[in-house]
Amino acid sequence: MNPNAATLWRGPRWTLAALLATLGMLGPFAIDTYLPAFAGIAGSLDATPLQMQQTLSSYLFGFALMNLFHGALADSFGRRPVVLWGVGLFTLASVGCALSQTIAWLIFFRALQGLAAGAGMVVSRAIIRDMFPPADAQRVMSQVTIYFGVAPAIAPIIGGWLFVHTDWHVIFWFLAGTGALLWASTWRFLPETLHIGDVQRFDVGNLMAGYKQMASSPRFMMLVLASGIPFNGMFLYVLAAPTFLGEHLHLGPTQFFWFFVCTIGGIMGGAWLSGRLAGRIKPRHQVRHGFVIMLVVSLLNVALNALFEPQVWWALAPIAIFAFGWSLMVPVVTLMVLDQVPERRGMASSMQACIGAVANGVVAGVVAPLVMHSTLGLALASLAMMGVGVVAWLWVKPRLEV
Numbered sequence: 001m002n003p004n005a006a007t008l009w010r011g012p013r014w015t016l017a018a019l020l021a022t023l024g025m026l027g028p029f030a031i032d033t034y035l036p037a038f039a040g041i042a043g044s045l046d047a048t049p050l051q052m053q054q055t056l057s058s059y060l061f062g063f064a065l066m067n068l069f070h071g072a073l074a075d076s077f078g079r080r081p082v083v084l085w086g087v088g089l090f091t092l093a094s095v096g097c098a099l100s101q102t103i104a105w106l107i108f109f110r111a112l113q114g115l116a117a118g119a120g121m122v123v124s125r126a127i128i129r130d131m132f133p134p135a136d137a138q139r140v141m142s143q144v145t146i147y148f149g150v151a152p153a154i155a156p157i158i159g160g161w162l163f164v165h166t167d168w169h170v171i172f173w174f175l176a177g178t179g180a181l182l183w184a185s186t187w188r189f190l191p192e193t194l195h196i197g198d199v200q201r202f203d204v205g206n207l208m209a210g211y212k213q214m215a216s217s218p219r220f221m222m223l224v225l226a227s228g229i230p231f232n233g234m235f236l237y238v239l240a241a242p243t244f245l246g247e248h249l250h251l252g253p254t255q256f257f258w259f260f261v262c263t264i265g266g267i268m269g270g271a272w273l274s275g276r277l278a279g280r281i282k283p284r285h286q287v288r289h290g291f292v293i294m295l296v297v298s299l300l301n302v303a304l305n306a307l308f309e310p311q312v313w314w315a316l317a318p319i320a321i322f323a324f325g326w327s328l329m330v331p332v333v334t335l336m337v338l339d340q341v342p343e344r345r346g347m348a349s350s351m352q353a354c355i356g357a358v359a360n361g362v363v364a365g366v367v368a369p370l371v372m373h374s375t376l377g378l379a380l381a382s383l384a385m386m387g388v389g390v391v392a393w394l395w396v397k398p399r400l401e402v
Contacts, residue, residue, distance in 0.1 A: 002195040005131045009191060017140050019189060020127060021147030022182060023083060023120030026090060027063060029178070030113055031056065031238070032155035032260065034171050036253035037163040038242045044168060047103040050369075055103075055110045056239060057365035062114030064357030070122040071350030072210065076202035079123050079130070079346070080192045086119020087186060091179030098172035118353055120182075125349040129338050130193035135279040141331035142275030146268045156241075157257040164254060200344065210347045220340045220348070222396035226287075227333040228356030230294060230389035232363045233382040234263065234323050239364050240372035248375050249312050262316045266323030274331045283332045284397055290329025291390055297321040298383040305376040315375070322382070333393075336400065359385075 002008065009016050034041070042052050074082040093116060096109035128140050162170045200206065214220050237244055237259070245251045245259055270290070277286050301318035308314075337352050338345045363385070371377030 002130045002193055002198075004195065005193070008193055009131065013136075013140060014143060016131070017143035018147050019185065020120075020124035020140075021144040023087070023124045023186065024144060025147075025150075026087070026120050026179070026182065027114075027117035029155050030090075030094075030117055030175055031059070033159035033175060034168070035238075035241050036156050036160035036256050037168040037171055039246075039253075040163055041106070041168050045101075045103040045106065051103045051107070053365065053369055054107050057361055058107045058111040059114035059117075060357055060361035060364050062111040063118050064114075064354050064361055066115040067118040067122055067350050067353040067357050068211075069350065070119045070353070071126060071346035071348065072200075072207055073202070073346075074123045074126060074194065075198075075200040075344060075346035078192050078194050079127050080186070080190055082119055083123050083186055083190065084183065086116045086123075087179055087183045089116035090119075091176050091183060094172050094176035094179055098169045098176060118357065122349045122353045123346065125334060125338065125352075126346040127193045129335070129345050130195070134335065134339070137335055138278040138283075138331055139275045141334060142271045142278065145271035145274070145327050145331060150264070150268075154257075156260050157254075160254045160256055194346075198343065200347075210341075210344050211351070214341060214344075214348060214351050217340065219396055219399055220337065220351075222392040223333055223337045223340065224352045224355050225392035226389045226396065227330055227337060228352065228389075229359055229392070230291075230326055230386045231330070231356065232359055232367075233294065233298065233386040234319060234326060235360060236363055236368060236371075236378060236382055236385070237263070237319050239368040240378060243372045244375070244378065247373075248310050249315060251312065258312070259316055259319075262320040263323045266320035267327040270324040270327030271331065274328050283336070284400065286332050287329040287393060287397075290325045290327075291386075291393060293325030293328065294322050294386050295390060297325065298379075298386050302376070302379045302383055305379040310375045318379075322386075 038052055041047065041055075042049070070082055070086065090113055093109050093112035096112065097106060100106040100109060124144065125141075128137050128144070131137075132140055158174065159171050162168075162174060200210075241256060241259060245256050246253075251258065274286065297318045301322075304314065304318070334352070338348050341348045367381055371381045
């Protein structure tokens with residue numbers, strides 16, 4: 001924690017949480033906004049379903065690759081410059097997407113968006129730990145998760161409305177405007193939170209030594225898996241939304257918001273409860289509660305989809321409850337990850353985000369296309385990814401002092 005933290009941000013704590021959440025939501029926002037326009041983009045650019053899926057996977061793999069470096073750069077050059085460069089490049093890439101006339105150019109600029117979008121998410125986690133002691137950091141992380149949940153809930157509504165009433169290009173102009181506004185807000189309000197005594201020397205050897213330290217730590221890696229992989233049990237449905245909502249549940253583009261409202265409502269509810277529980281129960285107990293909720297609802301989801309034809313009135317509820325369980329435990333596990341290497345929190349956040357994004361990319365490019373045409377397949381894949389997190393947590397829990 002920065003010893004000068006009390007003088008760096010004099011406003012209410014929730015305003016800092018709101019700014020950090022806005023930075024963190026930029027990456028998911030760039031996914032959810034254009035999903036309702038999938039069919040329209042494919043028709044406009046004469047793109048195949050595989051090529052459209054590549055606009056997702058290229059973004060996610062670009063996101064994963066650069067996430068390895070956002071935190072390390074922030075440990076060496078400061079939190080603020082890395083965020084400003086990241087948001088600025090995201091804005092320019094969004095302009096490129098808006099101007100794309102072929103699917104190849106759209107895939108290229110989506111990859112560029114992904115390379116830039118993770119800066120806010122990765123660095124914002126390190127900023128929280130720079131500014132707050134553990135219990136307060138959990139409360140702020142929970143507040144960030146609550147605010148973070150608002151954007152994906154409204155993103156498909158905005159995207160669907162823009163697509164229906166204007167043109168899919170306008171969606172990316174909207175993202176460019178959002179990026180520009182966020183860049184200006186960051187420039188005006190975000191302080192530098194990296195203490196001069198915590199600055200890391202930037203060179204290849206030092207960078208590789210840090211990555212080696214983390215990759216060779218079983219506790220660190222298992223905590224990363226416990227926090228990141230279960231997310232894909234929910235994210236799988238986001239990636240498959242055009243098929244899951246349009247073909248299986250027979251919803252139109254402007255009705256996609258029901259899915260996102262339910263899911264983000266679950267995230268916000270779990271995050272709110274996580275903040276309320278901070279300092280009141282042991283962190284490991286809170287994580288256990290989250291995993292129990294996800295396990296029970298995942299098994300129920302498999303059973304329902306095996307026995308019945310999917311209906312909107314029940315098919316969305318298990319996903320929302322899963323999201324509740326995930327957001328109940330993830331602020332706690334995220335802080336555990338950062339505290340494994342307190343001298344390199346930016347790099348730790350990078351590693352966590354990179355591994356999670358690689359998993360997201362595999363799910364987008366491989367798993368989702370394989371299972372999205374079957375609701376039972378989606379439910380089984382979701383259960384399997386949540387199971388990876390359960391196994392990782394059961395292994396690491398006895399080895400933690402929490």
